[in-house]
Amino acid sequence: MNITSFEFALFFAVILPLNWLLRSRAGAYRLFLLLASYIFYASFNAKFLLILLVFSFLTWFFAVVFAETSDARFRRFCLILYVGFSLGMLIFFKYYEMLYISADWLFRVLSFTSPVPLLDVIMPIGISFFTFQGMSYAIDVYRDPAKVERSLVEVFCFISFFPTILSGPILRAGSFLGQLKKEQVGQVDFTRAFYLLTRGLIKKIIISSYLSEHIVRVTFGAPEGYSSAAVAVGILSYTMQIYCDFSGYSDLAQGIGLLMGFDIPDNFNAPYTSLSLRDFWRRWHITFSTWLRDYLYISLGGNRKGTGRKYVNLVTTMALGGLWHGAAYNFLVWGFIHGFGLIGAHMAGEYRATRLAAREAGRQEALKAAGGLPEPAAGPGVGSALWNAACWTVTFAYVNVAWVFFGAEDAGKAVDILRRAVALDPTGATFRPTCLVLVAVVLLVQLLHLTGRDFFRKSFEWLPFPAQGLALGLAAACILKLGPDGVLPFIYFQF
Structure with missing residues (x-):
């Protein structure tokens, strides 16, 4: 069912x-x-x-x-x-x-x-x-x-x-x-529930299923038959597919829970806007990452036993988190990639914090020696914007590479996919432009924080509840019609 x-x-x-x-x-x-x-x-x-x-x-x-x-x-x-x-x-x-x-x-x-x-x-x-x-x-x-x-x-x-x-x-x-235990539940936010259900169906049935059917399965299954550009778009498409697939299920679960009077926690928060891998894991599969933190990472000692032990605990936690996803070594590799990436993110963050603290201390000392008053903190500036852009680019690229190991048949196939993507070989089958458009749309929606929630609420909340239910049914029927025949099971069902 x-x-x-x-x-x-x-x-x-x-x-x-x-x-x-x-x-x-x-x-x-x-x-x-x-x-x-x-x-x-x-x-x-x-x-x-x-x-x-x-x-x-x-x-x-x-x-x-x-x-x-x-x-x-x-x-x-x-x-x-x-x-x-x-x-x-x-x-x-x-x-x-x-x-x-x-x-x-x-x-x-x-x-x-x-x-x-x-x-x-x-x-x-x-x-x-x-x-x-x-x-x-x-x-x-x-x-x-x-x-x-x-x-x-x-x-x-x-x-x-x-x-x-x-x-x-x-x-x-x-x-x-x-x-x-609550026998009396407050007013149910039906509009929010219908919004979550509609968003979840669009993510799964239209976007995730389309990307899977038209580019991901074929490029991940036989990368040698496609151009480097097509395989690269296939990698980007899988990145968006797994987000839409999994967050789409979470949206549906939240919407169903709301209709029944239960507030189910958020599981995603625009993960592809992350500026570091640490930030990514605060935004991706939130209930799982917090579980790993609270019951595995902290139990292993967390960061209480020195920097070296903290890094070992990070890699161990992420490796076991990778294995949790499935009985295949490519999931273990995916876990290690994120574990070592988190070490790099921690080191970079600590280094930058130290540099900024030293710079601020030097500025304050110079002002004190000159007898002046401390200046107000400067705004973000061009330097910060460039730094953030660089951090986002590195993080997004790193996450994409890791997803290849997650989505490929095995680790060897993942290496073949990555090798083909960087070969710069134009020979082979190409990709549908629609796939790249969908990738761009999903990414821009996150980067620009375009949730559409307010528009949906204004369009729906003036309708009486029965009319809202009818409108949701019609929207679901249209979404199912737009999707491919025989929608594939959710990716995370296998875990």
């Missing part, structure tokens, strides 16, 4: 009125929401529901143990047990084949027969997201027992909430459970 499908539209048309009819009945509402989430999840594969149930129960159980037990050693043992199970489950379903291939190669090198059987393991959809979501709640309770939620149904609702279970955003229990 793809979230952009007609089947989901029918499903949600039934769920939404029941959501508001039952909202004031706390017990019935929680059971209804849980059942709706399980029906949605089981529509992909009912067998996966058992895995979700087991993980949800163990998350609830261990969180209660963390809250009720005062013995520090036993609590630590239980935490290791819970994290070990959660990660073990994730590793088994996501990385079994990758680990088997690696182990089999090693045993063959050592002239041994591999004792590990090759199993046909099917990865449950959304396992990366609901695992991280549940782990965040249990670890929060371990750190602060007052955050425990003893209601089994409420914890199950949090982990399985259907708008976010497949591709996020990754929710935090403190925010979601507080909203779940």
Whole structure:
């Protein structure tokens, strides 16, 4: 039941009125929401529901143990047990084949027969997201027992909430459970919800699907058959495709959540306007990057143990973050690229801050020696504008190169794509100008902060709610008509 499908539209048309009819009945509402989430999840594969149930129960159980037990050693043992199970489950379903291939190669090198059987393991959809979501709640309770939620149904609702279970955003229990407990919800901003739904559909069905179908798949699949310019446009197109695809899903999840009375956190904030890689990760997949910061980077020691250890922690965090995306070495390479890039961004930022501080100190000393008063700080100036332009160019180019490893079939294919892009060879198939136009539009919308939110609100808010719903339905039908036949699944469904 793809979230952009007609089947989901029918499903949600039934769920939404029941959501508001039952909202004031706390017990019935929680059971209804849980059942709706399980029906949605089981529509992909009912067998996966058992895995979700087991993980949800163990998350609830261990969180209660963390809250009720005062013995520090036993609590630590239980935490290791819970994290070990959660990660073990994730590793088994996501990385079994990758680990088997690696182990089999090693045993063959050592002239041994591999004792590990090759199993046909099917990865449950959304396992990366609901695992991280549940782990965040249990670890929060371990750190602060007052955050425990003893209601089994409420914890199950949090982990399985259907708008976010497949591709996020990754929710935090403190925010979601507080909203779940509200029997009376304030005025729903229907106009904002419809805006998010419309924007998400345009991003996914029109832009992402078009770029994927007309340039990304062909240039990434066979770069040798295309000119260097076409491959370069293909790289830029994938950069925009993955943004529109993933942020489009986040928009849809937020819009659906708003209609149900839930405020789902933002997951993207114009990431391609970033002036450094540090800034990029404050804007891209925000709920994931903050999860890595709060539960992995800080747990490894963060920046508390010196500069060298901080850099090791950065690379380790990003490498594991890369592997989280999939069982392939190209994701690991992508993680390392961002890890070492973050080291460079930290070093450049610290160097520039030191230079600016020294320059300001020298200026103040000179004014003091001359007996004058400190001058007011100067405006941005041409130098700052050029610096910002250079920082943006380097960051955007670096992110594009990294995305090639993320989107390519494997690391070797990624190298072939990059080599072809810089070969300056005009021979081979070219690209459709429409692809470059879409790339420019997506980039300019971010750089110029053209959200269109105010225009949408002025166009919609004067309509009564039923008319708004009808207008949204007509807009969705037009968007589906403009998109290609058979819209591809969201990229992040595979993670």
